[in-house]
Amino acid sequence: MTHPPYDPYYLLQQQQQQEYTDRTGVNTLFVSGLPDDVKAREIHNLFRRRPGFDSCQLKYTGRGNQVVAFATFFNHQSAVAALHALNGIKFDPQTGSTLHIELARSNSRRKRKPGSGAYVVIDKRVKAAANAQESSSDEGYSDADEAAGNENIDSANKDVLVTATSEIAADLDNAVAGVDERSEKTFVGGLQQCSTLFIANLGPNCTEDELKQVLSNYPGFNVLKMRAKGGMPIAFADFEEIEQANKVMEELQGSLLPSSDRGGMHIEYARSKMRKT
DNA sequence: AGCACA
Numbered sequence: 001m002t003h004p005p006y007d008p009y010y011l012l013q014q015q016q017q018q019e020y021t022d023r024t025g026v027n028t029l030f031v032s033g034l035p036d037d038v039k040a041r042e043i044h045n046l047f048r049r050r051p052g053f054d055s056c057q058l059k060y061t062g063r064g065n066q067v068v069a070f071a072t073f074f075n076h077q078s079a080v081a082a083l084h085a086l087n088g089i090k091f092d093p094q095t096g097s098t099l100h101i102e103l104a105r106s107n108s109r110r111k112r113k114p115g116s117g118a119y120v121v122i123d124k125r126v127k128a129a130a131n132a133q134e135s136s137s138d139e140g141y142s143d144a145d146e147a148a149g150n151e152n153i154d155s156a157n158k159d160v161l162v163t164a165t166s167e168i169a170a171d172l173d174n175a176v177a178g179v180d181e182r183s184e185k186t187f188v189g190g191l192q193q194c195s196t197l198f199i200a201n202l203g204p205n206c207t208e209d210e211l212k213q214v215l216s217n218y219p220g221f222n223v224l225k226m227r228a229k230g231g232m233p234i235a236f237a238d239f240e241e242i243e244q245a246n247k248v249m250e251e252l253q254g255s256l257l258p259s260s261d262r263g264g265m266h267i268e269y270a271r272s273k274m275r276k277t
Numbered sequence: 278a279g280c281a282c283a
Contacts, residue, residue: 198280200280234279274281275283
């Protein structure tokens with residue numbers, strides 16, 4: 001049997017293949033390198049302060065004691081920002097185990113019922129023992145399993161955090177919408193966007209020219225201002241439009257300059273739009 | 278983690 005283009009299964013495969021290569025729509029991080037005694041609460045505490053964080057889940061894959069986690073954000077950018085902030089950190093100083101974080105293959109499809117938990121545990125261990133023979137092949141986890149596994153556990157969790165934060169975000173959104181007529185700032189998923197970017201983690205001898213050269217390749221780039229804060233330079237880069245700033249943040253987040261000596265650039269929205277003049 | 282200019 002062939003799979004003609006209208007075959008739903010064929011379409012699903014096409015879509016999944018696309019997700020493998022283009023992950024710009026993915027808001028979920030896949031976290032591995034966790035110690036096998038990690039708790040869902042620890043994962044939640046790791047991500048809860050990250051801008052745009054939504055919820056997370058810990059998953060016992062059933063492959064040995066392997067544990068992985070998924071952290072979901074309100075948008076792709078927030079997810080990428082958290083990825084760069086946390087990837088490679090020592091999660092447990094005792095064992096020296098290092099976190100490995102990447103964009104998930106696809107978004108968590110967890111239903112967002114009001115009152116659902118800020119974090120969730122998926123345990124495939126018992127089931128895996130039962131069908132040990134048939135699940136013997138390839139990888140340790142699959143997104144389909146993840147989506148199927150979590151519905152039943154959702155209701156057990158009474159954490160209010162998720163709903164609380166999204167309500168706050170909605171309030172802020174309204175407040176800003178009223179005040180900010182020219183949309184120099186907007187809220188997206190609890191993140192205050194700004195068309196000026198704050199750039200940190202630059203090397204001590206990063207120059208304004210060096211950075212300006214990189215930034216001027218992007219449409220909408222206006223002005224760069226640098227200053228040394230405690231020896232380490234920081235920079236503010238202003239763009240015409242938020243969308244243009246977004247693009248730059250997305251593409252340059254974590255990237256290295258010739259002068260970088262302590263890892264890639266860290267880029268956030270500035271707290272306020274750069275003054276004209 | 279570090280956010281100035283007015």
